[in-house]
Amino acid sequence: MGMTSTGRPTAPQAFHADAAPQSISGSRGLLQREDLIFEFGSTEKTGVDLPAPKGTPDRLGGVSRKRGTGLPGLSEPEAVRHYVRLSQRNYAIDLGLFPLGSCTMKHNPRLNEKAARLPGFADIHPMQPQYTVQGALELIDELATWLKTLTGMPAVAMSPKAGAHGELCGMLAIRRALEARGELETRRRVLVPASAHGTNPATAIQCGFTVDEISADARGRVDMVELREKLEDDSDVAGIMLTNPNTCGLFETDIREIADLIHAAGGYFYCDGANFNAIVGRVRPGDLGVDAMHINLHKTFSTPHGGGGPGSGPTVLSDALAAYAPVPFVVKDDAGFRLVEDIEGEAAESFGRMIAFHGQMGMFVRALAYMLSHGADGLKQVAEDAVLNANYVQAKLKGVMTPAFDGFCMHEALFSDAFTADGIETIDIAKALIDEGYHPMTMYFPLVVHGAMLLEPTETESKAELDRFCASLAAVAKRAAAGDESLKSAPLTAPMKRLDETRAARKPILKWTPPEPEAVAAE
């Protein structure tokens, strides 16, 4: 079937990529068919050899399971194959550029993985005696020092398990501070820009605050006029949750003034640090009047996203909030390192405990390995290259796509769908990128831009990769501008065609159920 130079088909109907024969096996070349384990596993099979139980009398006092789980097992060869086959249906950083704006999909160094697996870190128990884990406590302390120094903040809470959890930590510290001031009942209003990530308002609510939305101005920054209005009666203001650089990929020009206004209003400044990668090593949030900020170790500091987690969101705190940090935390004295676990003594003012143990140790090791590898000099370069790459992408694409705002961007380039022909949507462009071998950009976020496309290449992309990516996206954008209907059938070369998300939500099927119920019971 023919193809024009821009890769547009001359015969759209032939687009159903069935030219290759259907196979009997259901596999095609290197893409193996793989069913659900429930469809081919068996309760007769196991991939684990365990010694036979002795059959000694139990001490369960009758509290024992009636029906088995009925779950199938697989031999090791089948299990390994199952996951290896499935893995090949995933896109990943290790396969190519992953321009998900706001997600900072950068290279994950393998040294970090190796270090995190040292038995001295991976095989220690959170409740074993503290004198047997001095190296672990020292590592946490060392990482904390890096985070405090890089942000120019006096304290950091290591408990938060991800960015949203860090937001929770910061907002709970603010809540506790207001409580200490006896103003908790009166100060409930938290200002949140419309461009904020969904976790910000959700967090505010989860802490018992109310959300007051501020719009963005024509420059994509906080609308200062509106902000001042909203602060005229400031008696009920608890604080502001502001992302900087913001989710439009722009530095909040008036950030110091915003900080001053909020403080003058008796509120606190929570900064969402998800975009710290744009300024790490170059700008210290502590110099911007920030009271609390979470740091996604799984973004700026290269710990892997793992298909959705785990993350880690240490949260730096200003002097105003430091005393309220959650337990446990590490302190060093002559005896060595020690965990403060209870709300008393040094922790008398702590707002409490967020989690069972001491935070994401596995992520701490990785992040520290990354920081030590880059050093202060390298981290500055990280920010500069991240910003350079984003501006390069913006510069190369602004001719064919519509930049959301004028001027240079920070670490991500934001476009609106203004350039697309009627009927062609952001999602069509995104899916067409898949056929070019790329993961789509972040779509429809931030909400302040119509049909938003947010591109964050990160600093770990080479110029050659960026050039290839821009050429590909430009070609897709031209098709979108020309109203090329074939975009609607993208992707064609992915393991699956476009999936029906509406159908999934209409009547949710959230687990496998056997054809005939008996099947499982009868194991």
Place this chain on the structure above:
Amino acid sequence: MGMTSTGRPTAPQAFHADAAPQSISGSRGLLQREDLIFEFGSTEKTGVDLPAPKGTPDRLGGVSRKRGTGLPGLSEPEAVRHYVRLSQRNYAIDLGLFPLGSCTMKHNPRLNEKAARLPGFADIHPMQPQYTVQGALELIDELATWLKTLTGMPAVAMSPKAGAHGELCGMLAIRRALEARGELETRRRVLVPASAHGTNPATAIQCGFTVDEISADARGRVDMVELREKLEDDSDVAGIMLTNPNTCGLFETDIREIADLIHAAGGYFYCDGANFNAIVGRVRPGDLGVDAMHINLHKTFSTPHGGGGPGSGPTVLSDALAAYAPVPFVVKDDAGFRLVEDIEGEAAESFGRMIAFHGQMGMFVRALAYMLSHGADGLKQVAEDAVLNANYVQAKLKGVMTPAFDGFCMHEALFSDAFTADGIETIDIAKALIDEGYHPMTMYFPLVVHGAMLLEPTETESKAELDRFCASLAAVAKRAAAGDESLKSAPLTAPMKRLDETRAARKPILKWTPPEPEAVAAE
């Protein structure tokens, strides 16, 4: 494009699978374009941070490199991506059934990989003091015990680095034995069945012997009549190299008689143990009159093939040959374990040294992990399941393909191309299997069968996988029988279409050379 139920296209010309649009990037979905490192790397780049040299005066005495290598480097993100992308162009056991006859492509347990990477094995030096590597020597001794017990042989040489190297070891031992008998000059003739693997004759020659080929009889075994003829004048006979089970996947029925005849003739019996997987734990070569046999740890004992190696070929020896084993070898005395490295004392009669150090330690660890995991009971089951799987495949396919010989097979099923229509060749069937998601079987080997197809499923395949495989191969076989010309264009769904091997050999391009020669020099 339409398809018949057997997966045959209704419109062959549409077979050039171009239905999906050409991409600008050169990538398609999850299959990333990836150039040679020389085409996108740079001498400016490195994925390794090394401290700057001090610049102290050198002590090379002028023996220093004039021109740099001009080799490009890559940053770690680019390098990891390069290899991960390329890896996805490979078929592997972890992706599916790999029925390469004679290669025993079985599952490679990950426990073995983990064990081999223990610093106590991976980070020890072959020349460090022996009292600092007692655990390593003990492991070699323990593995040797397993090998001797499983084969029923009194001695084993651990030096050989692969099967062919093991053949060399065995034949050199035989050579040394003949020398000791003062008959080396007269006894030069080695009998090798026509069905033998190419390494057998090649090895015989490499040891200074001459090869005398014996044909296979109608049952696919050694032609006993011819053998007796060839032994009538036996004064020049050095021995026989026989594979058992043989490369037709059959047990040599007359093996004991063959052994007796060879011994009576004053020769030795070298057994190629590549197919040991069929009998491990069930039959001991020592009970068959074997004098020497190599064991491919990378076949029977699950060490990974790694895309061509490394392997390991420990070679068991009979009493008649034990004394001639190569150095070094491990002996245990009250002081502990000790390496005999020199041709003296216990090793006075050794035929010499084959390699720099002590054999494939990394493979030894893996193989021992595998043996301990299976145990004597499990290994017997391994052989039985391997043979069962092969017979199952033979049974399911014998209706549509032509079995080379009657009766049950051992661990592999052999078919000839008799069933195919004129013009369709074994290779077409092999390549069509790729479109079914399977690696082809061994083709055109053994040579004693026309258009041979040798299938070895191994014991690590499930019944479900075998059923799917047989259905796929049966469908392809039917197309071959029907003379379906479209088989010639297979594979269609692999990363590449059929490659032109003739062209490659005609004017070999064995390395990358820069467009203009200057390019490299100018680094």
Place this chain on the structure above:
Amino acid sequence: MRYLPLTPQDRTAMMNVIGAASVDDFYADVPEAARLPGQIAGLPDHQGELAVERHLAALAAKNRTAGEGRFFVGCGAYKHHVPASVDHIIQRSEFLTTYTPYQPEVAQGTLQTLFEFQTQVAAMTAMDVANASMYDGSTACAEAALMACRVTRRKKVVLSGGLHPHYAAATKLLCEAQGIEIVQLPPAIDGETALKDAVDGETACVIGQSPNVFGTVTDLSDVSEAAHAQKALMVSVFTEAVSLGLVTPPGEMGVDIAVGEGQSIGNALNFGGPYVGLFAATQKLTRQMPGRLCGETIDADGNRGFVLTLSTREQHIRRDKATSNICTNSGLCALAFTAHMTLLGGTGLERLARLNHEAACALADALEGVDGVEVVTPRFFNEFAFKTPMNAEAVLAMLDERGVIGGVRASRLYPGAELDDLIVCAATECTTEDDIAAYADAIQEIV
């Protein structure tokens, strides 16, 4: 720098395309006051792998690993053997270095494994539905309390005296932030039995744990009944997922929301994290659940595939109306969990559970053989509490001198309470008969 692909020439060429003089142009919006002269002071410069590896290895060497000694510590995290293939699987680039599967056409690997994970968790807990994971057991517990309050529109939560105190604290923290009253029953070895009397008409939910923090296993059926009688929800917690192979699961006790820690299956101890929170519920509560859900659907060709679904519950769509603020969860730990479970299978899980229970029984028998020692946990799975005439902290120190890390003193869990003579210890499939004998001998010497 090895992680940065741009060469100086690249940077210059790109600057020209952009039309910027220097990177400083990009930072023009940064307030004067916040502009740094050079790199941040007080931190070292970049280092090579060898140096970094040596630094971290030195720190690791200062820790004593669970594997190197006789180790009996539990209380919410457990030393189990994880098959080597599990680690191989989670290190696959395609699983390790990918994001939340928002683009299902190129994320079926992650999505199918999540669908399998949800099915396994639902079957293990005997509940109708499970989500795609939470941060850990403690945060899952807190979210369960909040969910119960949303569902019942009530603002009172009752916590059992057997609930892991850290779980209780995390729950209390979030509840109180939302003005929810917490009724915390006093620490009690058989704490769940007291629960049914604590529920009243204002109660949103009752939270019990089995096995609880003292190891006690309890059939919560009657507590569920009491709760349901008051139109409150029953929430049950477990910190040892392996127990689900042997102990009565939530779904067999009338539980509405089951939460727990999944670390024991597929995940290393990691000094407390990352772990994986399990969250399951009854069918009718599905749309009130926090966290991600993976669901089945079809693609444009009608082939079965999987997608994230019901995201209208989530912050990125629903923002301030979301059921939770959680975004990143424990994806890769969930993959490790499901991979290990797939290897075990139901039969393997049950056997593993039996081995754990038998090890604990053997340990209890051995310790009870020492006079002065009293095992105080009435019914247990692989963990129990025992008393000695001496102070637990002193006993543990003396045990350590004898090469035994004997467990956790109850006084570390409950600083206030008078539990100074109590030690909570656990045994698993990794515990050998020697370990148990050594423990008993040491105790013998000590008391």
Place this chain on the structure above:
Amino acid sequence: MRYLPLTPQDRTAMMNVIGAASVDDFYADVPEAARLPGQIAGLPDHQGELAVERHLAALAAKNRTAGEGRFFVGCGAYKHHVPASVDHIIQRSEFLTTYTPYQPEVAQGTLQTLFEFQTQVAAMTAMDVANASMYDGSTACAEAALMACRVTRRKKVVLSGGLHPHYAAATKLLCEAQGIEIVQLPPAIDGETALKDAVDGETACVIGQSPNVFGTVTDLSDVSEAAHAQKALMVSVFTEAVSLGLVTPPGEMGVDIAVGEGQSIGNALNFGGPYVGLFAATQKLTRQMPGRLCGETIDADGNRGFVLTLSTREQHIRRDKATSNICTNSGLCALAFTAHMTLLGGTGLERLARLNHEAACALADALEGVDGVEVVTPRFFNEFAFKTPMNAEAVLAMLDERGVIGGVRASRLYPGAELDDLIVCAATECTTEDDIAAYADAIQEIV
């Protein structure tokens, strides 16, 4: 058993399809005498991962690793740092668990990396062509000798006194089996210098080594000339591939066949194996090379691809006429080599080489600072020999008491020869200034 997918039911069902009563039917051809009653006696039954891992870990623990102390052992294998990403790459299922790339349409991953490997090895050795790897350096050396005899149709090989004695032994073994005469020059620290006088009209090849087993680096150009003057081939050997970044490479010395050990790049010490033999030659010798060669071609669509080529040299096609009997080679070690080289790049290799050389120079300076110690290697890269007034074995033992594994005594390499006072030691980028100081101090104390 965890590696066996067949269930008892599967086996029965399959037997029925086959029409066999029991597996014994399949073994009917086995002679009565060789049929065993049951499983083989004297070996343990199957064990789980935990047990196997503990058994092997116990053995590993009995070895002292190069990383844990001050370590100066070389002589053909070297302690270098291998980037973590290299191990990640070689553990990719698609590289680890695949076979020799006989089916190029589904083996381009392996094939392209081999093509890159060949190109790198050719560039590093400054030779025209390189093959896809041999077992190790010593077998590559032996094959080079055989190849030289094939090419020249002569049967005499001259070995330098600086050639690693194990390489010499392996070469002697194969040559003598084929009736090739070996002229072994006596061990000599500056052994290569004597070579040119040893070549005559019968000589098939001269084999020299640089850096040699005593660490001596030598410009072999004039030896090559002498050899060529007699129509003999010049073969050069190296055991330290990192030296190619700094020391005159074979191609700059008129060498015809260059062989060496590639372990230093990408591969761990592994107690001697698996390693990777490097084999390079001049263009005109290509078709006489042993081992696999990967070449460029196109597919049916005209796209560039790679295949194994010139296999008419190999045993599977040519059988008794083959250039060698090698089949399985060192594929995965070659992948580790090429991956590490790709990370290093030419610039990185040169820097790495300089760091190695500077470490060795610093060590030599430090030892020379001790009187009684004499560094006897005139020119070296990262390894050299030194003399003390005492017996080397005794010195090494005393060094060990002081925490220093000081190297290899020449008497272990040359049992016969009078070299009892000689120690060969190596330094690499892993050697710290502390290590060097400690070595010097220890020697100071000893002599």
